Amino acid sequence: MSILKYLYHLSEYELIKGCIEQNPQTQRLLFEQYAGKFMTVCLRYAIDAMEAEDMLQEGFVRVFNNVHQFKFEGSFEGWMRRIVVNVCLKHLQKRKLQFKEIEIKYTNEPQLKPYVYSNLGSDELMKLINQLPEGYKAVFNLNVIEGYSHDEIAVLLGIQASTSRSQLVKARRLLQEQIIQLEKIAV
DSSP states (O other): OHHHHHHTTTOHHHHEEEEHHTOHHHHHHHHHHHHHHHHHHHHHOOOSHHHHHHHHHHHHHHHHHHGGGGOOOOOOHHHHHHHHHHHHHHHHHHOOOOOOOOOOOOOOOOOOOOOHHSSSSSSHHHHHHHHHOOOOOOOIIIIITOOOOOHHHHHHHHHOOOHHHHHHHHHHHHHHHHHHHHHHHHH
């Protein structure tokens, strides 16, 4: 069996052990296995693809530097995801993430019909999320997509839990308005 075929048949445990031993082939394999998933995470927090690539690279450097700390308890992918999200948050802090209030026009329009959500593809939804103001986008991603509580988000972003909650409510309202506009265009 060639070395490449052998490497692609490694268990997660063997892959982690290889990375702990700083084996370049297992590190490359780990990167190839998870880069796509984590690039998607980075794109949700980044301004553009170049910044997302920087976040991804820095995230994997941290994973490789700290893989020896993984205790084989819980999901390894979840452990790595947390590192990548923390790298993304550090980038947001460097940009001095702003939590601004924007005016949302409340209309008397009916609630969105359930089929609107099912007709909206994941790419369209991600585009709408990426158009949110940075503070809304960060809180929305952390709460809705990553599953962090408002208390955890408050610690991660250095804000109050109430700020996290209000940013999420406003992000959802703004997304709903954007979806309503799309529904009008589609009709």
